[in-house]
Amino acid sequence: MSGARPDDCEVLVIGGGLTGLTCALLLHEAGHSVIVVEAADRLGGRVHSLRDQVSNAYLGDLGPTWIWPQAQPFATRWLQELGLKMTPQFETGDTILDIATHGAPSRHQSPGMDGGHRVRGGTTAIAERLAARLPSSAIRTGARVNSIACEAGSIKVSTDNRALPAIRPRRVVVATPLRVAAHSIDWSPALDSRIAHFMEATPTWMAAQAKAIAIYAEPFWRAKGLSGRIASRSGPLIESHDHSGELGNPAGLFGFIGWPRQARKVNAEALRSAIITQLVRCFGEEASTPDYFHIEDWAENPFVCAPIDVAEPPQHPQLTPSLLRKPFWDDRIFLAVAELATVSPGLIEGAFHIGSQVARGVSASSR
Numbered sequence: 001m002s003g004a005r006p007d008d009c010e011v012l013v014i015g016g017g018l019t020g021l022t023c024a025l026l027l028h029e030a031g032h033s034v035i036v037v038e039a040a041d042r043l044g045g046r047v048h049s050l051r052d053q054v055s056n057a058y059l060g061d062l063g064p065t066w067i068w069p070q071a072q073p074f075a076t077r078w079l080q081e082l083g084l085k086m087t088p089q090f091e092t093g094d095t096i097l098d099i100a101t102h103g104a105p106s107r108h109q110s111p112g113m114d115g116g117h118r119v120r121g122g123t124t125a126i127a128e129r130l131a132a133r134l135p136s137s138a139i140r141t142g143a144r145v146n147s148i149a150c151e152a153g154s155i156k157v158s159t160d161n162r163a164l165p166a167i168r169p170r171r172v173v174v175a176t177p178l179r180v181a182a183h184s185i186d187w188s189p190a191l192d193s194r195i196a197h198f199m200e201a202t203p204t205w206m207a208a209q210a211k212a213i214a215i216y217a218e219p220f221w222r223a224k225g226l227s228g229r230i231a232s233r234s235g236p237l238i239e240s241h242d243h244s245g246e247l248g249n250p251a252g253l254f255g256f257i258g259w260p261r262q263a264r265k266v267n268a269e270a271l272r273s274a275i276i277t278q279l280v281r282c283f284g285e286e287a288s289t290p291d292y293f294h295i296e297d298w299a300e301n302p303f304v305c306a307p308i309d310v311a312e313p314p315q316h317p318q319l320t321p322s323l324l325r326k327p328f329w330d331d332r333i334f335l336a337v338a339e340l341a342t343v344s345p346g347l348i349e350g351a352f353h354i355g356s357q358v359a360r361g362v363s364a365s366s367r
């Protein structure tokens, strides 16, 4: 399959997140010619790690952090298969309750993370290992699909990458968030109104969230008997966790930001300073000077977050209507994204599950 040309591929996978890469890899292994087109200039989608700009060493996860091996057999098996190891989330010590109305933050014991584990080397390693098993010629980044047309019984897919000619695959797997696909791809003929409605009604898990990571020379909170965890009503971080590497190196904390999108966007510097102030309030003066500080605002990523994701309050992923798991346009178009999974929808586990399921469906329909 190496050397697949864009105009003669059997299956085009739109979106190089975990679902798209899982699906593409399984199709490739089953002997289909596959091309993955990814809008961003990197693979992984919501899976994205912060790295040291000089050494490229892994510093932290800007998207997903945890897998629960006891409850998530698909992710656990895939990680083993990809040669990736997991390590339990550090949670020894007290949690800081940071509730301004009750005065200074206080220490409490709180329930653990239910067996949440981190991926050694960061969750980006999952996308990298999947992609490494595909021929490099099968992956095109920096190519946003802007139209999918069915013309005289054949499919034509166009991107905004001028170097990439229109693609005429026999099957298409749309592995992008459903709202993004409904909102930003020009479908011709128009999508069936029920499919379009359900796509637009499906929130993309965590799409409008923002995460902050602070990296320090030492995990100084551990020496104070603190787990790195904050539960806060005053914010800006509504929760934080220890995000250090093996044996506390590099030492890090991460937190989810409670400020709404508009406030984050307009007051970026004030937000940074308010987070540092909160970390000092909760963990002490050592928190005032992180070696690195990064905010990843997913609401600003148009390939993940559609306008409606920002307008609505976040909702936990629900089971989506089965209509969205059925191919359409004569079994040529398949939708595939973590939110569509019937197992752990919206999560990494769901991405592996639906990616595998759709690969089987594409193979079966090609016979």
Ligand SMILES: Cc1cc2nc3c(=O)[nH]c(=O)nc-3n(C[C@H](O)[C@H](O)[C@H](O)COP(=O)(O)OP(=O)(O)OC[C@H]3O[C@@H](n4cnc5c(N)ncnc54)[C@H](O)[C@@H]3O)c2cc1C
Residues within 6 Å of the ligand: 014, 015, 016, 017, 018, 019, 020, 037, 038, 039, 040, 043, 044, 045, 046, 047, 062, 063, 064, 065, 066, 067, 143, 144, 145, 146, 175, 176, 177, 180, 181, 184, 185, 205, 206, 207, 209, 210, 211, 298, 303, 304, 336, 337, 338, 339, 346, 347, 348, 349, 350, 351
């Ligand atoms: C902050 C955050 C924290 C999270 N925490 C966890 C966690 O701890 N545990 C967990 O299990 N899950 C977590 N998740 C969810 C997890 O990241 C997702 O379930 C998983 O990454 C989804 O993968 P996907 O491939 O289905 O979708 P995505 O990762 O969204 O991939 C879709 C891809 O499509 C691309 N794309 C979009 N439009 C186009 C286009 N027109 N043309 C070409 N390409 C396009 C995008 O760039 C993207 O690469 C978290 C997510 C976020 C954002």
